[in-house]
Every structure is written in structure tokens, then in C-alpha cells.
Amino acid sequence: MPLVELRNVSKIYRLGEEEIRALDDVTLDIGEGEFISIIGPSGSGKSTLMHILGCLDSPTQGTIRLDGVMIEKASPRQLAAMRNRKIGFVFQFFNLLPKLNVVQNVELPMIYSGISGKERRQRAMAALEAVDLANRAKHRPSQLSGGQQQRAAIARALVNRPRIIFADEPTGNLDSHTGDAILSLFRKLSQEGRTIVLVTHDPEIAAVTPRRIELRDGRIAAKVDLTLTGLDRRAASAGTAVVAQP
Numbered sequence: 220m221p222l223v224e225l226r227n228v229s230k231i232y233r234l235g236e237e238e239i240r241a242l243d244d245v246t247l248d249i250g251e252g253e254f255i256s257i258i259g260p261s262g263s264g265k266s267t268l269m270h271i272l273g274c275l276d277s278p279t280q281g282t283i284r285l286d287g288v289m290i291e292k293a294s295p296r297q298l299a300a301m302r303n304r305k306i307g308f309v310f311q312f313f314n315l316l317p318k319l320n321v322v323q324n325v326e327l328p329m330i331y332s333g334i335s336g337k338e339r340r341q342r343a344m345a346a347l348e349a350v351d352l353a354n355r356a357k358h359r360p361s362q363l364s365g366g367q368q369q370r371a372a373i374a375r376a377l378v379n380r381p382r383i384i385f386a387d388e389p390t391g392n393l394d395s396h397t398g399d400a401i402l403s404l405f406r407k408l409s410q411e412g413r414t415i416v417l418v419t420h421d422p423e424i425a426a427v428t429p430r431r432i433e434l435r436d437g438r439i440a441a442k443v444d445l446t447l448t449g450l451d452r453r454a455a456s457a458g459t460a461v462v463a464q465p
């Protein structure tokens with residue numbers, strides 16, 4: 220069973236007389252462990268799609284199932300719990316709280332899920348280790364570079380051990396060198412088995428993921444899937460040479 224199943228999803232915004240079809244009949248499955256990018260020009264519906272995939276917003280039409288749960292049947296309380304425990308978000312502008320230090324920012328999602336103070340600190344520090352930022356734990360966000368702030372935001376997204384991580388233009392506010400380092404970090408997390416959806420307008424960034432979904436005017440315009448088949452994956456882990464399926 221896919222981790223996320225989107226069926227015939229449309230999202231229509233109404234502004235007075237005008238109707239904007241931000242998503243138009245999108246059907247999409249995301250499997251456990253996939254590293255996938257959603258690409259398309261500005262206004263093509265990428266953020267809308269990510270918000271629906273991440274249960275931050277609901278579709279006008281169509282259905283979404285996350286980890287087996289039909290989202291439209293879930294109560295607001297169940298949805299909030301689902302977002303907190305199953306989903307991690309990374310945004311272009313980091314969204315760190317300026318008055319908290321780095322480790323306190325990373326602990327935040329665990330406060331909402333009721334984990335004890337001691338375990339919170341341990342897990343937050345482990346997440347900071349994973350993004351190579353443990354040595355900045357007591358700094359305020361304003362005392363960090365953009366790349367370091369994004370690492371802290373990624374640690375915060377990881378700390379509840381979510382089933383899936385969504386990153387919306389995560390390198391959009393970084394210089395290209397720093398952006399490359401953040402992409403390498405996502406690649407490393409993917410190799411560790413995490414499920415990651417990367418939203419970007421930049422084809423060079425999308426090129427790092429084996430699977431790409433291209434949006435145009437709210438519709439899926441193209442799909443590229445270089446994911447190895449199950450058989451090839453087993454061969455790869457056994458150390459045998461493999462050729463990616465086109």
C-alpha cells in the first residue's frame with residue numbers, strides 16, 4: 220500500500236467572481252522510502268499540492284489517504300495529530316522561532332506530542348547531530364547562517380520520526396553552494412530510508428531525485444521515474460552492479 224494516495228484531486232480557490240483551479244484532477248501515489256520532486260513554474264500548483272499531501276489543506280474534490288487513513292473522514296483533532304506525528308515540513312524561510320535557541324526550536328514538535336523533557340532534549344540533540352549542527356545547539360536562529368538555519372529546520376522536521384518529509388523550495392533562500400549542501404543532506408536522509416518530497420521550480424534541483432512529477436497549470440504534465448525495481452534494489456543492496464530502469 221502506498222504511503223500517500225491522491226485520487227482525482229482538484230483545488231479551486233474562489234476570489235469573488237473568479238475561480239482559480241490551482242489543482243486539476245491530480246492522481247498520485249507516493250511509496251514508502253521514495254525520494255520524489257514536484258517541479259513546475261511559479262503558480263503551477265506545487266505548494267497547493269504539497270499542502271494537500273501534507274494535510275495542511277483539504278481538496279475541493281477528490282480523495283487523499285495517508286498511511287491508510289482517509290483524510291476527509293478524519294476529525295480536526297485526528298488531522299492535527301497526524302500532521303504532528305507523521306509529517307515533517309521544511310520551508311523556504313526556515314520558520315524558526317527567533318526567541319528560542321536552536322535545540323529548543325527542534326524540541327517544539329515533541330512538546331505537542333507529549334514527550335518528557337529529558338527525552339526531548341536527547342532526541343533534539345540526536346537530530347542536530349544528524350544534520351551536523353550539534354555545536355550550535357545554544358545559538359539563536361539569528362546567530363546562524365542561512366544554511367545552518369535550514370539545517371536546524373530539517374532537524375525539527377526529523378525529530379518526531381515522521382513517515383514523510385515535505386520540503387517546499389528548501390534551497391530557495393540560499394546561495395547555490397549552501398543549497399547544494401542542503402540537497403546533499405536530503406540525499407543522505409533518503410539513503411537512510413526516509414520518504415522525502417522536494418518541491419522546487421528549479422530543474423537542476425529536481426535532477427537529484429530519482430522520481431519527478433511536473434505540474435503545469437495544476438495538472439501533472441510529465442513524470443520521470445528512475446526508481447529501481449524491487450529486484451534491482453535487492454541486487455543493489457547485495458552489492459551487484461545495476462542499471463537504473465529508464
Ligand code: ADP
Binds near residue numbers: 240241260261
Ligand atoms: P506554486 O507553488 O507552484 O507557485 P501555488 O500552489 O502557490 O503555486 O498556486 C497555484 C495557483 O493557485 C496560483 O494561480 C495561485 O495564485 C493560486 N492560489 C494559491 N493559493 C491561493 C489562495 N489562498 N487563494 C487564491 N488563490 C490561490
Ligand code: MG
Binds near residue numbers: 265
Ligand atoms: Mg510555491
